[in-house]
Amino acid sequence: MATETAGAHAALHARHRAVLPDWLATYYAQPIELTHGEGRYVWDAEGNRYLDFFGGILTTMTAHALPEVAAAVAEQAGRLLHSSTLYLSSQAVELAERIARLSGIPDARVFFTTSGTEANDTALLLATSYRRSNQILALRNSYHGRSFSAIGITGNSAWSPTSLSPLQTLYVHGGVRTRGPYAHLSDAEFITACVADLEDVLGQAGGQVAALIAEPVQGVGGFTMPPDGLFAAFKQVLDRHGILWITDEVQTGWGRTGEHFWGWQAHGKAGPPDILTFAKGVGNGMSMGGVVARAEVMNCLTANSISTFGGSPVTAAAALANLGYLIEHDLQGNARRVGGLLKARLESVAAGLGVVREVRGRGLMLAVELVVPGTDQPSAQAAGLVLEAAREQGLLIGKGGRAGNVLRIAPPLSLSVAEAEEGAAALEAALKAAQTALESPQTTGTGGVTL
Template structure:
């Protein structure tokens, strides 16, 4: 089937509220490394990696081989039975995760991992209320949509009570109209204000992403998470850090994003890049916290710890260690960042460049003083980059931030190719403004 035929069936049989990128949506057919081909045979360099998920590129031979081996042996078992890949992956992650995070509960999506984290915090603390951040994104269940704080993703009237949202550490559009560092990171203090004024004074948890992914790669200042962690613990809560986008070396230098802030979470959630595209997520915590949940009700997961996804994850981590270590990501990420900053000097449309490692955000504005969001121009840039064979992502409350996040196996050459395409695409769009 070609793109047009697939689109016709998509329109006929899938819910029309599926969000599809591009005026003429792309049907992906196959991939190798950082390259994907659509159903019409067009070739693209992928700088969005299936929403930061194809962490070691497409069809990596090591991952393919391990998955095939596991599928031919055992494709499913549920959490009611043990399996070797499941425990080996848990052991591996205990060695990779920061601090005392040693015990895992695997599920199948980021939404479930965040659900599991909140369930654990509520059952262990005995408190109900949860603080999340404005501009945050947690997924598509009722709880996750309530934790999410961007109107367009809070679909439906049902919202779970007991969830409050503090100000985001969004320096480019500071909610307090201050500037870093003279602000003294005042946004972090808002967490205490929200607890004292809108909750019962005791909370189960605070949940946040180290870099706000769907929010447009909003990156908190260096002091932010330490200040917040102290506040959260003083009010009885656990610190839940959502590493769904930032985990597995994505931000460079470390395996997990929060390590840049030198803070140890009580609970950490992960998904997306964990298994390079196979459905898998994990909620990690300390042995003490995990133990405290015992006897407070039963829980199972049919797809949790799926042997194929766990085997894929073990292979993906091995490939990262060999070809895409956090150090490699930092090095290639710095090269990418320098190139994006050069584009910022050239094109007034680029208001802000932010992020870490291979998670780089570009916020586009019509005017650098008023910071009016250049939402239509982002769409135009999408069409321009697509025509030139580059896939990118977008996000942000105003839909005006580019999310640039290739597979972590990206090299300087891939980055140079992407920068050249972006340069031409920006030149074309800047001319239209």
């Protein structure tokens, strides 16, 4: 660490606390500032290098400082930074054409936003307008953003600061496979039970439900997921009632799960959703999100609407370059191959540690659920200890789960086998350190956010 940068984080943190909201969460007992990155690595303001296994909350999808994206941004910025949707944009049209083809939705229309929250907001607006209903089905343990309407359909209480909402939300089972009343069932029995629960909820709804919104893999919820085929079974029920299906692909899209380009595709017979939302990785760090819907649904709004910043020339140029790189270099395939190796390595590590309840996930979207050693009790303290210890080992990871006890691992999709092994070794050391600390009566708690 360079002498001239020592203490930089403490000074900045003091300024941060003086001017930003108390509820604006940060990681670590002593938060850090990331100043630059390259590939899968980032550096902080005090000169420390880290292997990034969280990618700015699953947003740095291809690589840090990817030359193709940086060049596209610089070139477009040198011509025109902004125009708004009141004017035609060749960049936005080209990107929309590409995403519409990739979505699998027939006769698709694309609307660009600046975030996943805004994308889900738009999807809710479309569904409720199309169906003339404010009733929404959502999964328990879900998270869909931080706006007023998105909080109203968030089933994870740790991220829902108010019960006020413009929507009537009906929560159904299905997002968490290995905990809860159906955990003991086989996959087929689990699906049957969840469908029965959905039918029961609809029987009590007392009105016309607009849509079901669901993450194929619950992100903030701790990378939990149902058995493949659940949404196909759900869709049979939804179609019978004319209810729309919104798939929230903000974290699962663009090949991150390895086996499929979109998370919904793991539920093969479901067919395409009515509405798909995306964000995060498509811009590789630029503020880009959006909604894809079949034309009949997208065009249902009867009032004027625009977007000042959605699909701006610069963000669209970045997304085009990033998406092109992703596909040309088969990063979905890399996520499947390297993610499979990383998961196997983590399962091997976990086999000898009582602090680990489960390793789960697919592709480069992996989770390690932590408990009090020797029990099935979720341990947020363990997750806090591992987060800190991993940083000391030069590894950045995330946290999640309703109890804040799940480690989230989602590196850029260009991760190499050597980097996967490096990260697994660092995480192994951090897990062992946490277990040793938890087994010591002197261990104190570590706070932290579960983002």
